[in-house]
Amino acid sequence: MAVYNYDVVVLGSGPAGEGAAMNAAKAGRKVAVVDSRREVGGNCTHLGTIPSKALRHSVRQIMQFNTNPMFRQIGEPRWFSFPDVLKSAERVIAKQVSSRTGYYARNRIDVFFGTGSFADEHTIEVVCANGVVEKLVAKQIVIATGSRPYRPVDVDFHHPRVYDSDTILSLTHTPRRIIIYGAGVIGSEYASIFSGLGVLVDLIDNRDQLLSFLDAEISDALSYHLRNNNVLIRHNEEYERVEGVENGVVLHLKSGKKIKADAFLWCNGRTGNTDQLGLENIGIKVNSRGQIDVDQNYRTPVANVYAAGDVIGWPSLASAASDQGRSAAGSIVDNGSWRFVDDVPTGIYTIPEISSIGKTERELTQAKIPYEVGKAFFKGMARAQISHEPVGMLKLLFHRETLEVLGVHCFGYQASEIVHIGQAIMSQKGEANSIKYFVNTTFNYPTMAEAYRVAAFDGLNRLF
Numbered sequence: 001m002a003v004y005n006y007d008v009v010v011l012g013s014g015p016a017g018e019g020a021a022m023n024a025a026k027a028g029r030k031v032a033v034v035d036s037r038r039e040v041g042g043n044c045t046h047l048g049t050i051p052s053k054a055l056r057h058s059v060r061q062i063m064q065f066n067t068n069p070m071f072r073q074i075g076e077p078r079w080f081s082f083p084d085v086l087k088s089a090e091r092v093i094a095k096q097v098s099s100r101t102g103y104y105a106r107n108r109i110d111v112f113f114g115t116g117s118f119a120d121e122h123t124i125e126v127v128c129a130n131g132v133v134e135k136l137v138a139k140q141i142v143i144a145t146g147s148r149p150y151r152p153v154d155v156d157f158h159h160p161r162v163y164d165s166d167t168i169l170s171l172t173h174t175p176r177r178i179i180i181y182g183a184g185v186i187g188s189e190y191a192s193i194f195s196g197l198g199v200l201v202d203l204i205d206n207r208d209q210l211l212s213f214l215d216a217e218i219s220d221a222l223s224y225h226l227r228n229n230n231v232l233i234r235h236n237e238e239y240e241r242v243e244g245v246e247n248g249v250v251l252h253l254k255s256g257k258k259i260k261a262d263a264f265l266w267c268n269g270r271t272g273n274t275d276q277l278g279l280e281n282i283g284i285k286v287n288s289r290g291q292i293d294v295d296q297n298y299r300t301p302v303a304n305v306y307a308a309g310d311v312i313g314w315p316s317l318a319s320a321a322s323d324q325g326r327s328a329a330g331s332i333v334d335n336g337s338w339r340f341v342d343d344v345p346t347g348i349y350t351i352p353e354i355s356s357i358g359k360t361e362r363e364l365t366q367a368k369i370p371y372e373v374g375k376a377f378f379k380g381m382a383r384a385q386i387s388h389e390p391v392g393m394l395k396l397l398f399h400r401e402t403l404e405v406l407g408v409h410c411f412g413y414q415a416s417e418i419v420h421i422g423q424a425i426m427s428q429k430g431e432a433n434s435i436k437y438f439v440n441t442t443f444n445y446p447t448m449a450e451a452y453r454v455a456a457f458d459g460l461n462r463l464f
């Protein structure tokens with residue numbers, strides 16, 4: 001068995017692993033990354049964020065072609081199959097793998113392809129696909145092995161029509177009707193993708209409101225637009241059993257209802273990839289979701305072992321995972337690049353897109369904070385009209401006395417980009433965080449950013 005020595009070994013090459021490896025390497029550490037997949041990028045690139053966002057982008061283009069009257073001169077509405085749109089996602093994945101592979105090479109980071117596990121707290125054994133075992137000895141180790149869909153034992157995922165968010169990417173046809181079980185972010189995004197392709201969708205929600213952590217008005221808007229696009233949302237439902245039949249799947253709900261579809265997509269929960277790590281060899285325990293506890297330095301109970309990304313739980317976003325990984329390495333190299341990641345914007349790529357940061361109206365009302373609201377509706381804005389994107393709204397919540405921006409909530413075209421302007425102002429200290437910024441600053445015109453000016457005037461006009 002070959003033995004290699006490193007300062008830092010990182011398990012997993014998703015955003016968390018990459019963030020950790022790059023930061024440690026830039027601080028002069030000798031770094032190795034291990035990934036059980038034969039390409040870098042993690043589940044983020046291969047199964048999660050990238051394929052789902054590329055799919056969504058293609059579906060939006062199809063929807064625009066089919067609904068914009070200008071395109072009728074070049075042809076009638078056309079529908080594309082799921083495998084057709086998947087091809088564009090595959091192209092993006094390949095490009096992402098290529099650029100990310102380059103980052104590791106440029107930063108002199110060794111990459112091992114194989115499954116890593118702890119032999120002891122400084123030693124990782126990597127079992128490569130060809131059976132060869134390599135031993136990596138490191139001063140510090142960062143666990144960034146991510147997560148996978150949770151699979152309850154009473155659902156038969158071997159049935160050819162039962163999928164989870166990983167296996168749906170191997171769907172070789174377009175179902176006429178699909179049941180999506182779980183109306184969290186991933187379920188709602190896939191409901192948008194399939195309904196955009198003209199598939200009838202039953203979206204099963206365990207709760208009484210879609211994505212209830214969102215501002216209620218935004219959550220209501222999402223429900224409205226999903227319904228408008230042929231998604232049947234069924235709230236407060238739980239499965240009793242999932243029955244695979246020859247030509248489809250029958251979902252039996254505890255409420256007594258039965259729903260049949262050509263395909264069933266399970267989107268209810270994820271579990272941390274910790275079961276193959278040999279954590280018992282170093283005394284690290286995981287919770288019921290397979291996640292590892294860390295402190296604010298991303299350190300596990302074992303002093304030289306750190307963890308970041310989905311494997312530590314909240315918020316389970318690529319955006320945050322990357323910063324958490326960078327911060328874990330920041331704690332190791334102690335060069336001021338550590339930051340505890342606790343304020344993360346929401347970016348949800350449903351159709352319409354949603355993004356928000358800060359407090360919701362519900363939270364501010366409960367806390368008895370005297371706030372005011374300013375809104376801009378996209379349908380009245382020049383850029384939205386030019387882009388044929390009338391659906392959407394920006395809502396600013398601000399303190400009616402200090403004028404401090406307390407929350408930014410947006411849905412519609414470019415929502416996940418628009419939110420960052422508000423985020424930048426919200427992160428200013430003292431009087432620099434003021435809604436007045438948006439009325440005292442000249443914005444490009446016509447832009448979606450203009451929504452801030454419109455919303456700020458609307459809000460300031462309410463003050464007396």
Ligand SMILES: Cc1cc2nc3c(=O)[nH]c(=O)nc-3n(C[C@H](O)[C@H](O)[C@H](O)COP(=O)(O)OP(=O)(O)OC[C@H]3O[C@@H](n4cnc5c(N)ncnc54)[C@H](O)[C@@H]3O)c2cc1C
Nearest residue numbers: 012014015016036042043044048116146309310317318319
């Ligand atoms: C459908 C879907 C859509 C999403 N959309 C978004 C989005 O729009 N925006 C967003 O910010 N987030 C999104 N996410 C979440 C995002 O993908 C995750 O938060 C992110 O991938 C977590 O990154 P990570 O580095 O922790 O782990 P991962 O990306 O999960 O990578 C972990 C890597 O570790 C490897 N590994 C596991 N065990 C071992 C082992 N024992 N040895 C070696 N390697 C191992 C895995 O093979 C994998 O390559 C989405 C997720 C899904 C499922």
